[in-house]
Amino acid sequence: MAEGLQIMDSHPMSWTPDDLVNTQDSAGPAQHVTQVREKGVVEVEKALRKFRELDLDAGAVTRENFPLPTVQAQLTRACIDIHQGRGFAIVRGLDPRRYTAEDNMAIFLGISNYIGEQRGIQDKKGSMLTHVTESKIWTTPPEMRHGIHTTTSLAWHCDMGADILALHARSLAETGGNTFVASSWTIYKELAASYPEALDTLRDPSWPIQVSGNPPRYILAPLLHVSEDKVLISVDPGRLGLHPATAKTGHESCIPALSPSQLDSLEILSALASKHQYCLDMEQGDMVFINNLSLLHARDSYIDPKDGPGRHFVRLWLRNSKLAWTIPQSMRAPWEAAFGPEGNGFPGLVKRYPVTPTPVYKPPKYTAGSAAFVLEDGEDVNNPGS
Numbered sequence: 001m002a003e004g005l006q007i008m009d010s011h012p013m014s015w016t017p018d019d020l021v022n023t024q025d026s027a028g029p030a031q032h033v034t035q036v037r038e039k040g041v042v043e044v045e046k047a048l049r050k051f052r053e054l055d056l057d058a059g060a061v062t063r064e065n066f067p068l069p070t071v072q073a074q075l076t077r078a079c080i081d082i083h084q085g086r087g088f089a090i091v092r093g094l095d096p097r098r099y100t101a102e103d104n105m106a107i108f109l110g111i112s113n114y115i116g117e118q119r120g121i122q123d124k125k126g127s128m129l130t131h132v133t134e135s136k137i138w139t140t141p142p143e144m145r146h147g148i149h150t151t152t153s154l155a156w157h158c159d160m161g162a163d164i165l166a167l168h169a170r171s172l173a174e175t176g177g178n179t180f181v182a183s184s185w186t187i188y189k190e191l192a193a194s195y196p197e198a199l200d201t202l203r204d205p206s207w208p209i210q211v212s213g214n215p216p217r218y219i220l221a222p223l224l225h226v227s228e229d230k231v232l233i234s235v236d237p238g239r240l241g242l243h244p245a246t247a248k249t250g251h252e253s254c255i256p257a258l259s260p261s262q263l264d265s266l267e268i269l270s271a272l273a274s275k276h277q278y279c280l281d282m283e284q285g286d287m288v289f290i291n292n293l294s295l296l297h298a299r300d301s302y303i304d305p306k307d308g309p310g311r312h313f314v315r316l317w318l319r320n321s322k323l324a325w326t327i328p329q330s331m332r333a334p335w336e337a338a339f340g341p342e343g344n345g346f347p348g349l350v351k352r353y354p355v356t357p358t359p360v361y362k363p364p365k366y367t368a369g370s371a372a373f374v375l376e377d378g379e380d381v382n383n384p385g386s
Contacts, residue, residue, distance in 0.1 A: 011229075012085045013294055014185035017278045020086070030281075032086055034078045036093030040071045044094060044107060051106055058106045059128060059353045063117070066110035075114035078289065082115065082164060083323040087291035088181055088280075089115075096170050096285045101355045105129075108168040108287060108314060109353075115289050116164045116318025118345065120338030126349045131357040132167070132313040134304065144363040147238075151311075154299040156182070156273040157236040158292050160209075161334035162317035163324055165292040172284050173311035177302030179280045179288065181295045182273040184233040188226065190272055198265040199224070205330050208256050209239050211337070216242065218255045223269075225328045232293045234331045237266065273298070289318070293325055312357075319343070 020030065036044065047066045054065055068075070078089035091111060096104050112119075119128050132148045142150040151173075159165050167179070191199035202224040210218045223235040240262075242255040258266075273296045280288060290297055304310030317338050327335045340346050 009189070011185060013087045013183060013291075014189065015086055015183050015278075016186055016276055020278050032081065032088060033090045033092050034074050036071060036074070036091060040074070041093060043068055043071055044111070047110060048099075048103055048106060051110065052103075057353065058102065058109055058355075059351050061106055061109040061113060063113050066106075066113065068110070068114065071111075072114055075111065079115050079320060079323065082289050082291050083320065083325070087183065087294045089289050090280065090282070091287040091289070092283060092285065094285050094287075096168075104168070104170065105314070105353065105355055108166075108316070111287060112166050112289075112316055112318060115166065116320040118319040118321060118339060118343070120162055120317035120319065121346060121349065121351070122315070122317060122338070126346070126352045128316070128351050128353050130315040131354065132315050133309075133311060133357055135357045135359075135361070136304075136310065137359060138361040140361040140363050145361060146364055148315075149361065151177075151302050151304065153301040155237055156270045156296045156298045157238070158234055158296060159315075159317060160234050160236050160239060161336075161338035162292045162319075163335075164318040164320070165288075165290040165297070166316040166318050167288045167290075168314040168316075169282050169284055169286045169288070170312040170314060171309045172282070173302035174305040175303045176300050177311045178300050179282060180277040180298045180300070181280065181290060182276045182278070182297075184224070184294050184296060185231045186276050187269065187272045187296075188224065188231045190276075191268070195265075195268050197261070198268045201261050201265040202269065207262065208241055208258070209333070210242065210255055211333060216253045216255050219333045221330050221333065225331060227326075227328075230294070230325060232325065232328065232331065233296060234293070234334065235266075235269070235296070240266075292317075293327075 020032070047068055051061060051066050054060075056065070063072075075091070078091065081087075082089050094107060099107065121128060122130050130148070134142070134145075134149055134151050138145075138149075142152070147154055188199070191202070203222050203226065205222045206220055207223055208218045209221055210216060212218075221234070223233065225232040225234075241258045242253050277298070282288065302311055319339055
């Protein structure tokens with residue numbers, strides 16, 4: 001354990017908020033910000049025109065048909081930092097107000113390809129991206145929506161299953177709606193030093209993670225995995241134990257409740273994440289890429305302006321085949337739900353790239369306060385009986 005902690009001390013992913021603040025140059029952006037300047041913007045727009053000429057759907061964007069010969073070097077450095085450095089990066093300098101919704105999506109997908117060329121599905125219908133917003137035209141009450149489609153805060157979590165969480169800030173809230181990140185490496189060190197029992201509980205492969213609503217199915221997995229040189233975390237409070245919507249049916253369920261020690265460990269994990277949190281100082285148009293296997297993230301509540309779209313982010317789940325981390329067998333279930341059993345996606349599934357938020361919000365049966373992979377009826381991911 002001591003040797004492992006020593007390795008983590010020297011790793012750039014084992015950061016504290018002070019470490020990140022100290023990397024900021026008063027004359028320029030923080031080191032985790034990749035600034036696309038005027039020549040880079042021209043290059044992106046040239047790539048966009050080239051892609052338009054092909055008359056392809058936005059989902060067909062690749063590095064080859066969206067070439068960025070100069071900006072590519074910047075994105076390569078950011079990609080390495082996401083996988084081997086701090087664990088997150090912000091690409092800044094493209095104003096979404098200059099482009100149509102279709103062009104914004106193509107630009108986001110085009111740039112994202114240089115961070116992770118594989119995209120994970122976000123539901124069984126084949127949705128490849130999600131609009132994280134509270135549309136002003138929706139009439140469905142907030143309490144009947146998923147947490148990401150409300151103005152409420154989101155607790156500390158990972159988007160279980162994704163290697164990289166990508167967010168494009170199309171527009172921001174009037175107040176609040178900040179995104180926070182915390183290093184699981186730093187949290188791990190404090191757990192080992194001050195809360196060894198909680199650490200053992202988090203690493204124990206006995207956490208019930210519900211993967212299907214009807215019939216209710218679950219897997220047992222650890223929330224924290226430590227290899228020789230990496231700390232991997234996969235946790236979402238909304239997926240642990242029996243989901244309230246399933247419980248309301250009154251039917252007896254095989255899914256166990258969380259034990260007192262598990263509940264205590266979750267509280268400690270959340271408290272340490274808050275202690276070591278770093279607020280991403282985001283601007284409109286920013287594209288944020290987070291190592292979802294190593295960092296926890298959270299969001300505070302927000303208030304949208306009376307006029308205008310309000311807070312609107314677009315979400316992708318990505319994987320870089322060359323720099324990707326090995327997914328432990330005990331944590332593969334949600335990952336396979338996003339990227340397929342062999343990591344090759346779902347060839348027979350029609351992929352959907354909704355350009356705008358749905359005009360009519362259909363309440364999901366299994367709402368959740370965070371952003372983990374969608375809980376659905378009849379899901380057979382890693383079902384031993386299938």
